[in-house]
Amino acid sequence: MRRLLTRVILLAALLLLLAPAVASAAAGKAEPIVIVADSRSFSGLRAWLSNLYNESLWYFMLAAVFIIPTLGIVLGKFTGFLLARLGINLKSRVLAEH
Amino acid sequence: MDWLYLLMPISGVQIFWPGLIILGLGVGIIGGFFGMGGGWMVTPGLNILGFPMAFAIGTDISHMAGNSLISTMRHAKFGNVDYRLGLIMTIGTITGFETGAQMIMWLERIGKVDTTVRFCYLVLLSLITWLVFADVAKKMRKEREARASGKPLDALSTGIEWHKTFHRIKIPPVIHFKKAGIRCSAWLPIAVSFFTGWLAGILGIGGGLIRMPALIYLIGCPTHVAVGTDLFEVVISALYGCASYTLKGRTELLAAVIMLMGASVGAQIGSIATKYVKGYGIRVFFGLAVIGCAVSIAFKLIAAVEPALKTFFDTAAAVLILFLVAALSLVIFMKFLRGVREELAVTPKR
Numbered sequence: 001m002r003r004l005l006t007r008v009i010l011l012a013a014l015l016l017l018l019a020p021a022v023a024s025a026a027a028g029k030a031e032p033i034v035i036v037a038d039s040r041s042f043s044g045l046r047a048w049l050s051n052l053y054n055e056s057l058w059y060f061m062l063a064a065v066f067i068i069p070t071l072g073i074v075l076g077k078f079t080g081f082l083l084a085r086l087g088i089n090l091k092s093r094v095l096a097e098h
Numbered sequence: 099m100d101w102l103y104l105l106m107p108i109s110g111v112q113i114f115w116p117g118l119i120i121l122g123l124g125v126g127i128i129g130g131f132f133g134m135g136g137g138w139m140v141t142p143g144l145n146i147l148g149f150p151m152a153f154a155i156g157t158d159i160s161h162m163a164g165n166s167l168i169s170t171m172r173h174a175k176f177g178n179v180d181y182r183l184g185l186i187m188t189i190g191t192i193t194g195f196e197t198g199a200q201m202i203m204w205l206e207r208i209g210k211v212d213t214t215v216r217f218c219y220l221v222l223l224s225l226i227t228w229l230v231f232a233d234v235a236k237k238m239r240k241e242r243e244a245r246a247s248g249k250p251l252d253a254l255s256t257g258i259e260w261h262k263t264f265h266r267i268k269i270p271p272v273i274h275f276k277k278a279g280i281r282c283s284a285w286l287p288i289a290v291s292f293f294t295g296w297l298a299g300i301l302g303i304g305g306g307l308i309r310m311p312a313l314i315y316l317i318g319c320p321t322h323v324a325v326g327t328d329l330f331e332v333v334i335s336a337l338y339g340c341a342s343y344t345l346k347g348r349t350e351l352l353a354a355v356i357m358l359m360g361a362s363v364g365a366q367i368g369s370i371a372t373k374y375v376k377g378y379g380i381r382v383f384f385g386l387a388v389i390g391c392a393v394s395i396a397f398k399l400i401a402a403v404e405p406a407l408k409t410f411f412d413t414a415a416a417v418l419i420l421f422l423v424a425a426l427s428l429v430i431f432m433k434f435l436r437g438v439r440e441e442l443a444v445t446p447k448r
Contacts, residue, residue: 035347037108049351050107061344064160064351068340069333071355072164075362076171083366087442090370091175 109153122357124427126364130169133325134306135162135332156343161354163336165361170329172369178326180277190291198299216399223392230385233257261318278319290316321377374437390422
């Protein structure tokens with residue numbers, strides 16, 4: 001009985017994962033408009049970004065997915081350090097009521 | 099004053115870059131306090147600054163990933179993040195979101211997408227507003243009754259308690275979520291997150307606005323844990339959205355980085371401010387934010403239905419959102435300042 005229940009649950013989980021695929025069967029495909037960044041007037045960081053964008057959207061995506069969280073962690077730690085210097089307790093709070 | 103404007107390398111638009119920092123700061127404060135990404139505030143804000151809508155959405159989602167990561171890190175230190183609950187809900191959120199997004203394609207093919215989506219959004223926001231304020235009213239009634247009878251009210255009691263009914267459904271596996279302090283079937287958070295993800299996919303939003311009250315009222319999380327856990331989920335879904343929109347070529351990475359400068363300060367302020375505000379205080383503020391959002395959506399609906407009044411109501415919707423961001427950020431910042439002052443007054447100097 002327990003094994004049957006486990007199989008039913010796994011099947012339900014599989015159906016849940018297949019839901020987007022089933023829904024996508026009803027959708028039509030649309031081609032996105034291609035944008036080309038004009039890198040001629042840029043230098044430094046902006047030139048690098050626009051050239052990377054034009055060369056490969058995959059590399060641009062990888063750069064975005066790496067840069068944003070890394071910068072988030074660095075800036076978060078830095079601002080946390082500055083606020084801790086003010087004397088605020090940043091490690092605990094009173095236990096929550098609702 | 100040319101130095102105040104920066105030509106964006108991908109979208110090719112001139113942007114007032116201090117506006118990006120201010121927007122990031124405001125949304126960071128609000129997001130860190132309420133536990134949401136704030137897409138419904140940032141996207142119109144970026145559109146007003148000059149970004150085309152597709153870039154506004156992609157840039158917003160990318161910045162949201164970094165912004166919510168900062169808030170999550172802070173809330174984790176306070177013990178507000180239930181990682182197990184967040185990870186389980188991510189499964190439902192992503193599958194629900196993709197299902198909703200595909201349904202939008204179908205609505206688009208039959209030409210009914212804009213009005214239908216806005217109307218659904220309005221109904222949903224009205225429901226959330228009613229839920230929040232009905233809960234507050236019920237809790238206040240319980241407090242009055244407790245005072246009248248002379249018995250103290252349990253600090254963990256709530257107004258609306260729908261989650262208790264759902265917790266009784268014990269379909270295995272039953273999991274104990276330690277930080278949230280709840281024990282329920284794993285299918286409850288999966289089902290709730292699939293539903294909220296589906297709504298988010300249909301409405302084209304990050305989902306924090308829906309997931310936060312769902313965590314509180316359907317799953318039974320304490321408010322602070324709902325805020326932190328929701329932010330953890332926003333990190334995952336926003337990173338996924340960042341990858342998706344960047345692959346479509348609609349992310350202005352430089353703008354997202356500039357916004358993150360402001361958001362890094364705002365997210366800390368908003369997250370720390372939750373230390374100084376009771377759970378029900380956060381819920382009331384959240385309800386007010388939802389009302390503002392609903393009115394803005396109603397303006398956009400009127401603009402779509404009455405072409406003669408389109409310009410007026412489109413402008414009114416954008417102005418209302420920006421006013422809401424400014425007003426809410428200011429109120430939360432004042433709570434932060436007062437709380438810090440009181441904390442430093444009682445803390446012995448080292």
